[in-house]
Amino acid sequence: GQLRRSLRYAIERNTTQITRQKALSRLRELNETKSQFVAHASHELRTPLAIIREFVSIVHDGVQGPLNDRQTQSLHAALRNCDRLTLLINSILDLSKIEAGKSEIVRTRADLAPLLTQCYNDFLPKCRSANQTLTLDIPKELPAAFCDADTVHNILINLLGNAHRFTPAGGAICLACRHEDRFLQVSIKDNGPGIAPEYQERIFEAFAQIDRQDGPGTKGTGLGLTITKRLVEMNGGMIAVESTPGEGSTFSFTLLIYETEAPRRVLVVDDDTNVVQLI
Secondary structure, three states: OHHHHHHHHHHHHHHHHHHHHHHHHHHHHHHHHHHHHHHHHHHHHHHHHHHHHHHHHHHHOOOOOOOOHHHHHHHHHHHHHHHHHHHHHHHHHHHHHHHOOOOOOOOEEEOHHHHHHHHHHHHHHHHHHOOOEEEEEOOOOOOOEEEOHHHHHHHHHHHHHHHHHHOOOOOEEEEEEEEEOOEEEEEEEEOOOOOOHHHHOOOOOOOOOOOOOOOOOOOOOOOHHHHHHHHHHHOOOOEEEEEEOOOEEEEEEEEEEOOOOOOOOOOOOOOOHHHHHHO
């Protein structure tokens, strides 16, 4: 009787494992199909959208003839929304590539100081035009990072872009970097509206948009921080946010510092000297 019960339990357990494996395999297939459909649909939308924008731009610029103010305003709104759609499509394609494992990066030695300075100089005119103060705070001697410089540049552009959009006129943004143990920590701090605690856990989820309101104002795709988080993780780092409503937010991420490869040592133990010599 005990043997029969043990056999029955083993069979039921094996059946459950097989059923679970089939279910997981099916879910992976469905997820892959979804990703392929999204990527294909997004790719097919890019060409007609680019054509639409080009012809709207031609009319907006007066190439086809003079326009009155109301017509110009209408076409300007059309161009602005074409740009928003293009950003959304590109973001979906980028996320699809990352999820499918087709977004390859090459991590190597990279000096962060020139990269941070370049991003600072790129955003300085935008911030000045919006009456925002942008500062750069990095030490004179900063160790090299072990990362993919192109993706880190994208990370910085996304985070600085968010800070620029959500910081009001007269506000301040600070781009900083610090060396902590085996890591470099990059932070982007602003004194914008901040993020409520209940939303901070969801801020990196796809299509998560906090306190989004219809009509004019700050808009986004809801994918920028999701992509940024994936890129940070692909570079072996972590990203976090600290925020207080009404006081601002600080987004920070870490990167490993670059270390020269130390000599490898192998200990060989055997009671036969010939075997040791052979190894």
